Amino acid sequence: MPAEFDLAVIGLGAMGSAAASFAAARGARVLGIEAHFPAHALSSSHGDSRLIRLGYFEDQSYVPLLRRAYENWRSLEARLRADILTVxxxxxxxxxxxxxxxxxxxxxxxxxxxxxxxxxxxxxxxxxxxxxxxxxxxxxxxxGGYIRPEAAIMGYLKLAAEDGAELHFGERVTAIEPDEDGVDILTTTGRYRARKVIVATGAWIAELVPELAAHAxxxxxxxxxxxxxxxxxxxxxxxxxxxxxxxxxxxxxxxxxxxxxxxxxxxxxxxxxxxxxxxxxxxxxxxxxxxxxxxxxxxxxxxxxxxxxxxxxxxxxLPSEDFLIDYSPTHRNVVVSSACSGHGFKFTSVIGEILSDLALDGGSALPTSLFTFERHFGSKG
Ligand SMILES: Cc1cc2nc3c(=O)[nH]c(=O)nc-3n(C[C@H](O)[C@H](O)[C@H](O)COP(=O)(O)OP(=O)(O)OC[C@H]3O[C@@H](n4cnc5c(N)ncnc54)[C@H](O)[C@@H]3O)c2cc1C
Missing domain, CATH: 3.30.9.10 (D-Amino Acid Oxidase, subunit A, domain 2)
Structure with missing residues (x-):
């Protein structure tokens, strides 16, 4: 079956909404599928505010990504003409x-x-x-300062839709079936095919990425x-x-x-x-x-x-409390974004860009070596 979409993004919370927006802005045919609705109460992305800071005690290598995150938050604000990040x-x-x-x-x-x-x-x-x-x-x-999470997610979804993404809410993905040419996506109401898939399902990540069941x-x-x-x-x-x-x-x-x-x-x-x-x-x-x-x-x-x-x-x-952003160890057409160990929201604006790069370009120029399966678990499989 030929792919209807270049990319399917599963989970339209923080990371998924940003990834859908970045990919749609590049002209990709994007399908976004969300089981509930944006920033809902069971997600990790509600509650009015998220900290952002530039000095990062967790690991020095986050700082270049934070610089990019700040730039991208300001670009989002400029496109939306709205305040998202307050210093x-x-x-x-x-x-x-x-x-x-x-x-x-x-x-x-x-x-x-x-x-x-x-x-x-x-x-x-x-x-x-x-x-x-x-x-x-x-x-x-x-x-440092704070970001408004609900406004950020709604903003990315608005831009994704304006750039042509098809967004489905209240539809749960029940399985993904990757092969050499693409991925079949089975949901509670349909079946789709995309060349690539990003799994950004937050606390539910292990349902579609069983390699993380013992770790996330x-x-x-x-x-x-x-x-x-x-x-x-x-x-x-x-x-x-x-x-x-x-x-x-x-x-x-x-x-x-x-x-x-x-x-x-x-x-x-x-x-x-x-x-x-x-x-x-x-x-x-x-x-x-x-x-x-x-x-x-x-x-x-x-x-x-x-x-x-x-x-x-x-x-x-995750055990290291770092992020995991990488291709699935078994299927290169599947890109995985972990829910980021309680400190990921501030990076949403750069993680969205990285996820889109990995899915559409086969790699990202942004530094991601801290976030690979290999670095977390010592092997690719
Ligand atoms: C109380 C709290 C405070 C925090 N404070 C900060 C902070 O100050 N600074 C900071 O940087 N970070 C902070 N974080 C962490 C940050 O908010 C998270 O890292 C980030 O929100 C995770 O985003 P996500 O996109 O991975 O997950 P989510 O936003 O939860 O998105 C996952 C989405 O996937 C959907 N989904 C799941 N399964 C399926 C499926 N099968 N099919 C379709 N859709 C599916 C879900 O419905 C959900 O909407 C905090 C987190 C919490 C909870």
Whole structure:
């Protein structure tokens, strides 16, 4: 059967919507298939805000990709004439030798990134929202800020459709059958054929990429929003986004009062509870709110006083907590995008470009060596 499409993108969340847009902009005949609807509550891409920062403690090799991600976010905004990325600065708080602070400092030094080191007194003067221990500091990444995930996804889908992509919602892909010339795609309502497929199905990745079944672990994540005592103290102009290294108690992230519900807080990976991606997320419970309320009281006493709401989300973790973006080890016509271990959204704008390059060009000039099957699992198969 001849291919009706150059490319089918399965899963139109963050990575899939961006990939569909990049490929359609290049003139490819693109089919996008989404089981639910954009940025739905069981996906990993809802909840008003995602951090972006240029200094990257996780690994120095992410920085060139971040530079490209920033450029691509600005291009998206220009095409949409909408605000997607807001620069507020990101404070990385902790002891100077903590993983987040020392790793971000090393990243800034290596890549010549502007940053400021603020001691406790300077932090109290400039950013009174944050309570520090005597031996803690703040490292300000002035390029950092937040992205609006729902607007980004809707924006990429709008552009993909304008550029001719055919987008299906409420249709689940049940199987992919690759062969030498292309891929058959079976769904709950139809069957299609494309020359290439991108699988960007987030927490459900292992259903279509069985090689990841033992490695990609969906876990439950919880975030909560708080109102300040003083209604203006948490406005973005007065309070930057932050990451806070709490040593063996993990790390927390947060945002100023972007929307009506106030300051948003979460702990990276929360309790690391694996979940069944086919079931609804277990609801927010007392242990969840006790953890986040305790952090709010201790570390943000003036700006996170009253909890307004809390919700669940999903991370999908790989053992290294890096991303996996590569051809399937068994079928080169299938490109795989992992859900990116809880820190991928900021890269959506560059991962979309990489996925489109891999599918349409057979490779990408952007640096992806950190993300291969071989690097993750030591072999191609
Ligand atoms: C609470 C929380 C906070 C986060 N904070 C940050 C942050 O501050 N900064 C940052 O950079 N990253 C952050 N992340 C991580 C980031 O949001 C994720 O890495 C990213 O959203 C993953 O996008 P995705 O496209 O892989 O998955 P998703 O956006 O979940 O998309 C997958 C899509 O595939 C669809 N799908 C699944 N199976 C099928 C199928 N068989 N057929 C058709 N469609 C299918 C799903 O319905 C879904 O819409 C956070 C994540 C969470 C949960």
């Amino acid at each position: 507020t600065g990101v404070l990385q708080i902790g002891r100077p030798d903590s993983k987040i602070v020392s790793g971000t400092k090393a990243s800034c030094d290596l890549h010549g990134l502007t940053h400021e080191i603020l001691d406790k007194a300077e932090m109290a003067r400039r950013y009174p929202a944050f309570a520090l221990e005597d031996d803690e500091i703040g490292l300000l990444d002035p390029q 672990v969906p876990i439950r994540q919880v975030v909560a929003w708080y109102q300040p005592e003083d209604g203006f103290a948490a406005q973005p102009g007065r309070m930057p986004c932050f990451l806070r290294d709490e040593g063996e108690n993990g790390s927390y992230f947060g945002f100023p009062a972007i929307g009506i519900d106030g300051v948003k807080i979460g702990r990276h990976a929360h309790f690391r509870e694996p979940i069944d991606p086919t079931a609804a997320n277990p609801p927010v419970n007392e242990a969840d709110t006790a953890l986040l309320d305790g952090f709010a009281r201790k570390r943000l006493p003036k700006v996170a006083s009253t909890r307004m709401r809390a919700t669940t989300c999903r991370y999908t973790m």
